[in-house]
Amino acid sequence: MSAGIPSALLMDGTAVARRIVEQAAADAAALKAQAGVTPCLATVLVGSDPASVTYVRMKQNRSAKAGIGSRHVELPETATTAELVATLTGLSQDPEVHGILLQHPVPPHIDERAAFEAIAPEKDVDGVTMHSFAAMAFGEPGFASATPGGILRLLDAYSVDLAGRHAVIVGRSPILGKPVGMLLLARDATVTYCHSKTADLAALTRRADILVAAVGRPRFLTGDAVKAGAVVIDAGYNPGNVGDVDFPSAAEKASLITPVPGGVGPMTIAVLLEQTVAAARWQVARG
Amino acid sequence: MSAGIPSALLMDGTAVARRIVEQAAADAAALKAQAGVTPCLATVLVGSDPASVTYVRMKQNRSAKAGIGSRHVELPETATTAELVATLTGLSQDPEVHGILLQHPVPPHIDERAAFEAIAPEKDVDGVTMHSFAAMAFGEPGFASATPGGILRLLDAYSVDLAGRHAVIVGRSPILGKPVGMLLLARDATVTYCHSKTADLAALTRRADILVAAVGRPRFLTGDAVKAGAVVIDAGYNPGNVGDVDFPSAAEKASLITPVPGGVGPMTIAVLLEQTVAAARWQVARG
Numbered sequence: 001m002s003a004g005i006p007s008a009l010l011m012d013g014t015a016v017a018r019r020i021v022e023q024a025a026a027d028a029a030a031l032k033a034q035a036g037v038t039p040c041l042a043t044v045l046v047g048s049d050p051a052s053v054t055y056v057r058m059k060q061n062r063s064a065k066a067g068i069g070s071r072h073v074e075l076p077e078t079a080t081t082a083e084l085v086a087t088l089t090g091l092s093q094d095p096e097v098h099g100i101l102l103q104h105p106v107p108p109h110i111d112e113r114a115a116f117e118a119i120a121p122e123k124d125v126d127g128v129t130m131h132s133f134a135a136m137a138f139g140e141p142g143f144a145s146a147t148p149g150g151i152l153r154l155l156d157a158y159s160v161d162l163a164g165r166h167a168v169i170v171g172r173s174p175i176l177g178k179p180v181g182m183l184l185l186a187r188d189a190t191v192t193y194c195h196s197k198t199a200d201l202a203a204l205t206r207r208a209d210i211l212v213a214a215v216g217r218p219r220f221l222t223g224d225a226v227k228a229g230a231v232v233i234d235a236g237y238n239p240g241n242v243g244d245v246d247f248p249s250a251a252e253k254a255s256l257i258t259p260v261p262g263g264v265g266p267m268t269i270a271v272l273l274e275q276t277v278a279a280a281r282w283q284v285a286r287g
Numbered sequence: 288m289s290a291g292i293p294s295a296l297l298m299d300g301t302a303v304a305r306r307i308v309e310q311a312a313a314d315a316a317a318l319k320a321q322a323g324v325t326p327c328l329a330t331v332l333v334g335s336d337p338a339s340v341t342y343v344r345m346k347q348n349r350s351a352k353a354g355i356g357s358r359h360v361e362l363p364e365t366a367t368t369a370e371l372v373a374t375l376t377g378l379s380q381d382p383e384v385h386g387i388l389l390q391h392p393v394p395p396h397i398d399e400r401a402a403f404e405a406i407a408p409e410k411d412v413d414g415v416t417m418h419s420f421a422a423m424a425f426g427e428p429g430f431a432s433a434t435p436g437g438i439l440r441l442l443d444a445y446s447v448d449l450a451g452r453h454a455v456i457v458g459r460s461p462i463l464g465k466p467v468g469m470l471l472l473a474r475d476a477t478v479t480y481c482h483s484k485t486a487d488l489a490a491l492t493r494r495a496d497i498l499v500a501a502v503g504r505p506r507f508l509t510g511d512a513v514k515a516g517a518v519v520i521d522a523g524y525n526p527g528n529v530g531d532v533d534f535p536s537a538a539e540k541a542s543l544i545t546p547v548p549g550g551v552g553p554m555t556i557a558v559l560l561e562q563t564v565a566a567a568r569w570q571v572a573r574g
Contacts, residue, residue, distance in 0.1 A: 130422065138465075164485060166491075174424070178424055190484075192480075195475070197451045198477040199451045
């Protein structure tokens with residue numbers, strides 16, 4: 001590392017996530033003791049993509065360890081949009097299910113947006129519905145998209161000032177780039193959305209106090225794209241557990257940086273579980 | 288005007304709006320001829336703020352000229368959130384009403400968001416609901432917020448390239464700043480949201496190819512804040528018909544600029560009427 005360049009501190013998502021999950025487990029136990037209700041997360045998987053199967057199992061295992069029940073529904077690869085919508089509508093109406101996760105992406109013949117919208121907003125613990133998105137943008141009650149919510153929790157755990165600072169988001173997907181920008185804007189950051197059509201991307205990313213890589217291209221952002229002292233959040237998860245950031249070169253410039261794995265990934269699941277318990281508490285309180 | 292500085296061309300919102308309203312009137316007449324249905328816009332006014340009364344009358348007059356029927360509901364200044372919600376719910380369920388406009392702002396004791404959300408998304412021709420916002424952000428079917436939608440129509444009428452260009456929005460309200468940014472992002476602009484907490488605002492606005500002033504402070508953006516050749520959109524409407532942009536100094540820098548009045552204002556009403564007719568056509572087609 002050269003003289004005068006910040007020595008990046010790792011943002012330990014695994015440790016921060018563990019504390020969130022411990023609190024969620026305690027809250028789940030309290031709900032069980034007080035109301036006799038075990039929070040239940042329904043996971044829905046269409047097809048048998050190996051990565052998706054792994055993710056769903058991981059979420060079920062983590063749920064179980066936190067004292068959260070799970071219900072699992074598998075639909076064949078050939079399921080139609082109508083069948084998936086019917087499944088999600090049924091779970092939305094089922095009083096024993098408190099949170100619903102549709103593992104995505106779904107097979108390309110399915111209308112993913114129609115499927116997401118079949119999830120009742122009060123059970124949308126993965127924060128994928130249009131209602132949840134607008135709630136994040138407007139500061140209204142609702143669930144955060146799990147990864148964006150996890151990124152905000154990680155920034156807070158490291159006491160990163162957001163107000164008035166320039167956050168640059170690279171990527172604009174409905175469940176990652178767009179909502180993380182809205183959450184940062186709601187916290188008074190100045191927010192720039194960049195994407196594949198952006199002219200001179202590096203000129204913009206080099207202005208970022210907080211740089212969020214959410215583009216889905218392995219090692220896409222290198223140290224040249226990072227301002228000295230920036231906080232770098234790598235929300236990428238590419239095959240082989242590789243992020244969207246070239247870690248070695250970016251770490252030479254950043255003041256704080258998330259590793260992959262062990263950065264944003266664990267935060268996503270932690271927020272999913274936390275929001276499942278919150279959903280159960282709210283549904284029990286409402287009666 | 289100094290040598291070498293662009294001579295700004297005015298963006299004539301009055302003329303562009305007239306063409307949109309003429310088309311809406313033709314579409315309304317066709318619907319009447321084909322299905323016997325006159326599109327109907329319901330306007331709801333709470334209290335008697337003089338500016339709001341004027342705006343509502345203007346919208347009714349323009350509707351009438353375009354062959355769009357109107358229904359007007361006035362509630363007293365003392366109306367409760369529950370009363371306003373009940374009114375809007377009733378109009379949402381009324382098959383003779385195709386579009387609903389709640390004149391805002393509403394008195395401060397009313398929960399404006401709760402009121403907006405009582406408008407059925409398929410009648411939300413002013414684009415104020417959470418559903419409409421997310422639809423704009425995600426490119427899903429839905430109505431645009433009227434002013435942001437009008438701004439996009441005006442940019443298109445002047446063949447402004449958006450893809451890859453940097454749009455800087457000053458302001459982040461739920462019905463103006465936030466949605467106009469989402470519409471520009473959906474059209475492949477790089478989008479930066481600035482606001483009252485932004486550090487060194489002028490450094491950011493001077494990078495804008497397209498600068499949208501939506502801040503609600505008279506003559507807030509001056510020529511120093513404008514890059515030579517930028518397209519400047521003034522969405523401000525402050526007392527005395529004054530925009531958010533200092534027109535003389537900004538016009539010396541801009542390549543295209545909206546006047547106030549006669550820029551964005553007429554576009555807002557045109558989009559409201561166009562969307563009312565579209566709502567009626569859609570509701571008739573659905574049966």
